[in-house]
Amino acid sequence: MVVIEAHSEVDVPLRTAYDQWTQFESFPRFMSAVRAVHHVSPTVTRWRVGIGPLHRDFHTEILEQHPDESLRWRSLDVRPKHEGEVVFSEISEGRTRVLVRIRLGSGGSGPIRGILERALRRELGAFKGFIQGLGESGAAWRGAIHEGRVRQPGEPAPRSPTWPHG
């Protein structure tokens, strides 16, 4: 197990930073290695990452998500197998620390680790530039996830037909 870690301090309130992070579909706008992100379900996203002509698709499952605090995820596919977490903490009013920690199931040792860590720092820097440029988040998902299961804050009306389907 190899752990890589990076953090960034962004000049926006904690809630703004967190809310923007929940909008995964926007990641390709600022992350150079992320080509597309698609929400499959509240807990599952499909990612396409790549460099130049090469790309790889994989799915991640969010295992824990606590608004304004943290997200923890794991990759669902066999390769590239990884787990990760992002932790948000308020440094001062209007300034937030974003820490990303990724555990790789295999590989990532030696010089590869350094490359990955630099890439992670670069992408976090891009996030900083993006959210500071916006100054506010767009939409946000404020739900919580515990053990891979959505926890609704209340009991909103279902958004789909719930009558029996034969």
Added chain:
Amino acid sequence: MSSTPNGDSDEQLSVSEPKTWAAGVPAVAHALQYSLEQTSPRRTALTLLNMNQVDGIDCPGCAWPDPAPGHRHKNEYCENGAKHINDEATSSRVTADFFAQHPVSELAQQSDEWLNRQGRLTEPMVKRPGSDHYVPISWHDALEMVATELRALDSPDEAAFYTSGRVSNEAAFVLQLFARAFGTNNLPDCSNLCHESSGTALSETLGTGKGTVSLLDLHHADLIFVVGQNPGTNHPRQLSALEEAKRNGARIIAVNPLPEAGLFRFKNPQKPRGVIGRGVPIADQYLPIRLGGDLSFFRALNRLLLEAEDARPGEVLDHDFIAASTSGFEEFAEHARSTDWDTVLAETGLSRAEIEAVRDEVLRADRIVVCWAMGITQHRHAVPTIREMVNFLLLRGNVGRAGAGACPVRGHSNVQGDRTMGIWEQMPDHFLDALRDEFGFEPPRHHGFDAVNTIRAMHEGRIKVFLGVAGNFVRATPDSAVTEEAMRRCRLTAHVSTKLNRSHTVCGETALILPTLGRTEIDVQASGEQFVTVEDSMSEVHASHGRLEPASRVLLSEVAILARLANKTVHDTVDIPWQEFEDDYGTIRDRISRIVPGFHDFNARVVRPGGLRLPNPVNEGMFPTRTGTAIFTRNDGSAPTAPPRHLLLQTLRSHDQWNTVPYTNNDRYRGIHGSRRVVLVNAEDMDELGLAERDRVDLVSVWSDDVERRAPGFEVVAYPTPRGCAAAYYPETNVLVPLDSVAEVSNQPASKSVVVRLETVGAPVTAGRG
């Protein structure tokens, strides 16, 4: 091959060993052979290369979902889908001359296969009272005739509007709107016959009438149960998903009275190892369960899990989930602990060691999916069985998270979507309120008839007009003699169809054939070329674009037929823009977006690659049940039994068959060739009953009434099914299923637990196995 009247074939039965793997090169060869027999290489290429592609034709063959855009094969279909789509694309035509040559009484003697083989219907036809011939009629006169009969009824409830799962969302929405604007909720559908038990049980326990999983969940499950389901024949593309799951390390447990080929090994013809290699093993454990023993099996499994928790407190059950999101656990657990092993072993035919081995698999799995189909839903105690399967999932928190959940595998391509669109005799008030607010009329609130009750009502003269949109009602339903008599008692029957079937020949005093476009065909209306939408078994809604020239210039689309009929029938009582609907299906989708939850921005979202996925409340942390939680249930009920010298019969379809339509008399996975009139029986039962291989028998069902139900002229074939069980093909054996033999609560025909005796007739046919 040819068939003679009464469905007998002049082919001889031959029997070989059942196959232990599915698909591979033979699947490709059989698909191409049938396709090229039906139509030209060009049309075959057009259909196959467009099947299940983004902007292509949704395969009408089954409701299995497609992989995400960008992850689809160029050949994204299975053998049965290829056969089915080219069966529709056939170059053969049924014309007015055909009907002039063949009186209805003669057509009524022909087999299902012969009728289907005649080709596509090309123009509206009418059989008038007292006549034995269909003759041409204009669309105007045909629809006027139906409208006049409808308007002449004493009550709107004297009409029934049947839907089969081929019908698109748009046509289904128009049909239910028409029926309700006319004043009735009599909307029987094919769901009543296949998965009504699933919807009933899931709604009660999880608060959703649909399955909770996606393809991705299957791909990433640790353990998958395939229960009462034959994916190799009925949902072959599911095998690709199971193959992917195995590649990711999943284990699979198959529970089925028959050792179906697709449960054991899959040779994916799209991959080199599937063409020249041995393929992928599917089931890690196969449980040859007795018919209807599934409730006992899951009760025993749940008891074992509770006992495992006793032995290792806090390690087996998902206590957090049970406490936070469920109700009824204590009562369920008390009941489950009382499960009697002697009963379990007798009802399942399994050993305790086999069930304990399953428990061990479960304990090693973090994420579990349970798949099932009609081997579960068509039993008297189907609803309790599915509720018990839900109990099993809830115990370890296997709902509402990735890689886990409930997966009822549906058959017809839009059977789920039609129900979403409101094709149900018991739609809830909030849906009817939305219809009222949108269209300015008061829909009827009293419940209508489902399929079984429609047959009863027709038989008793309470329904006088029957409109069937797609499907083959007479052959899809039970108790064939009663159903046929019921249809013949109608004042008028009308069928919107693509091909000839028995429902056209067993008809009312006046009968109409209203020929329609197939899903493969280009559909041009006043606003331009149209597409339709469908919803698959995993709640993904996407577009389907026809690609072929229509079979006839006279054909109308289903939407056009229904919109024109509605306009002629209810134009003076409701103000609904039927003509606008016909001219531009987008206007129908606009209305759907305002009425059906989850369809907001329908027109915009459905044209995106892959369409849209309807959210499932369970996956959003909601259980819209009566308690607001997932509900554990206490399930009683015993497996069906047969008296001495009787067997339990399940009706099933052959590999070379699509719903009620057999393409040939072969069932190659089960090693049956040349005849469909075979009954598969355990060899020891044959000995006990004094039967030899190929003995000719009549199947006679036993029910609480004094009616004799007989399916004559079947040949006995020894087959590895559990003692006391037998199997034979439907629709030939639907005659044996009493109309009153239905699943508790769901009222679904119990076609998998028919008590029969085998009466020997004549001398054995001489031929051997091999």
